[in-house]
Amino acid sequence: MNAIASMDRRSFLVGSTAGVFSLGFAIPFARAQGAAGAVREINAWVVIHPDDKVVIRIARSEMGQGTLTGLAQLVAEELECDWSKVSTEFPTPGQNVARNRVWRNFSTGGSRGIRESHEYVRQGGAAARMMLVAAAAKRWGVAEAECTAANSVVTHGASGRKLGFGALAADAATMEPPKEIRLKDVKDWKVAGKGVKRLDTAPKVDGTLVYGIDLRFPGMLTATIRDCPVQGGKLKSFDAAKVEKMPGVRKVVAVDGTGVAVIADGYWQAHKALEALPVEWDMGPGGKTSSATIDAMLTEGLTAENVFIGTKIGDAKAAIAGAAKVVEAVYSYPYQNHATMEPMNATAVWTADRCEVWCPTQNGEAALAAAAEAAELPVAKCDVHKAFLGGGFGRRGRSDYVRQAVLIAKQMPGTPVKLIWSREEDMMHCAFHPVTKCKMTGAFDAAGKLVGLHMRISGQSILASLAPQGLQNGMDPVVFQGLNGGGAEGQFGYDVPNLLVDHAMRNTHILAGFWRGVNLNHNAIYVESFMDELARAAGEDPLAFRRKYLKPKHRAVLDAACERAGYGKAAPGIFHGVAQIMGFGSYVAACAEVSVKDGKLKIHRIVAATDPGTVVNPAQIERQVAGSFVYGLSAALYGECTVKDGAIEQTNFDTYPVLHMDEMPKVEAVLVPSGGFWGGVGEPTIGVAAPAVLNAIYAATGKRIRSLPLSKHDLRSA
């Protein structure tokens, strides 16, 4: 039987075949019409079951950051439903297209999941509540204004009559959606703003949650791929005959002219055959590149004339020329891989008439577009079903693995094929954290006041790699994260009368991508390490020096971290380092406590303060903050991908080490929401992880580390 013919969601996902799992999105959506007592869609965001169960639709992806729970809290708050009855489901990108993008943006990156959609998801919850209230009022023949909703029950105040949401859902679904919606004041929140537990934990502790890599369909085959080790290179030839007879092997196929995949009964068989497969590559022009040639190119950019100007206030060059004292330092930041715990994977079924994909993705709509293009079918004949992600960190915003899965499945029409990348493939093929170098120049006047600052960034542009349509006259504005002259996204924290931030764009054949924290990561290291250097040059305490120039909100968040940490009162042998930055719409700061003994670094404790404006779930923010230090310190201590003959040299966690439990400092999160805005929390804290620790290391040893990772530096005293 043609597998695709049976591919309605029930038979494929809820199917009873042993070992075939159901996913959260498996139950077909209920529509407003239908028999009484059925499950009712009140609107795109809210579905209510006769037993009062509430299903909240979540358009954004869940990759561990907790957005699913936070968004559900916001909808539930306005819906006035019983939180204990809430579950969630993901609409598919295809449904979004078919329904005129009723769920708007699916893209989940840039810490935007909540801050970009809080208003319309709350409106969705509020509209549903108003329709439930209207249905009750109509049934009782009373005015809507006399009825209130709370805890999944509508009550008529005067008569004390009550009706549950489940009993009202069928009528509510037929009500006109309200034209005017007033959202609750944050101070009246009961579910939102509270540190409620995540909604998705139970299946994560007993192995039942189905990640993309876990999908199993009847008749499914498994493929694994090797793409050209050098990005931009091509597949020349392969000798399929050498492996075709190996056990379980079904087919060896070329993919997109750049890679080759083995399709087999299971992963191990595919993997063994791919290992044994003779392949010849045309490495292309990138094959001559190495870390040394890249470094030379970036160094040239540090003094280049032709640059993009990101931020210009006053005349920094003149201020430097006329300064009483000039301080200069050059820093650098390496390539890094996201290294999500779950390697890239996608499962696809293709026929000449339809293509469906199941995959972990941070951008469902982009995945759908990629699938349709690879399938050579109209979007309306394709769909993508989002699975939970085993980590995202920006990596899964790209759809390269989706395209590959479809191109492979196309060579096995009608058969579901799951593509799984080996860790080695995953390590060598992503859009990496961009490499940059930075020259910082600071100018003091005769009175010792900081009067000028020039920040020259030389290095890669993510937009040039992944989204050149986003360049503005060739300039990549994302380069200046945290360095903007103003604005709500990430402004430079210090008031310096003459400030120049410019960028010499230097791209390589290696793709640069969005890597959790993005450009804020290195920008924060450059700014905050150099502020420390300036403070030392001025003979001042690093905190006191910063406080003189910091803008109020930046200063408040740094003060909050330092106060809790007991800055300046460290025990003997323990040293403090601080850093602050603004990014993704939030203000963050950290105070790190370290000691260095016989060259061995120990990070004892980090206090991190965050002002995200509005807090939707403090418990989950604390976890994002702690997790940000693991991610940021992994990068600072160990994270480096080097390039040899055009290829990335690190292939697994043995050559690309990350932070382990025994190195984890105690992280204390201090939340200081100042209200009136919505900032992201999944990423900004990563920016302060490295510089706070680097500055503490300087305090402990007098050694200024200007390049990462730390593991290649000797911290023993000279």
Add this chain to the structure above:
Amino acid sequence: MAVLTINGKRHDASVDPETPLLWVLRDTLGMTGTKYGCGIAQCGACTVHIDGVPVRSCSLPVSAVGEGKITTIEGLADNGKLHKIQQAWIENDVPQCGYCQSGMIMAAAALLAEKPNPTDTDIDEAMTNICRCGTYQQVRAAIHAAAKA
């Protein structure tokens, strides 16, 4: 043909004896709770117990299991009653993406079986699993909580 005892049940799997236990569990037997993360015994995502001892199943040929009794994350609960480590994981809201957590939980359960009251140093030594989301702080707290439970 490999004859395996997994979570108290006998399973026959006709696979190449060199196949790592991980892929027999996941692909042949459909027990996907045990995860693939690195394939070279570095990350711990694939941790299962063999006779109560934590083992990285990605690097263990199925032929080496012998008579050993295998426990996977699917079999950690006792007749539907969650293991106290699983319970502590829920109470402490430990998982983020959750992908590493099967392995974390198996490693933690083995630690508690050996040392009912582990110190922080015991935890550091036993818990060498990688978590990229960075749940280490919650993992530590949950192990201590489970020890007290």
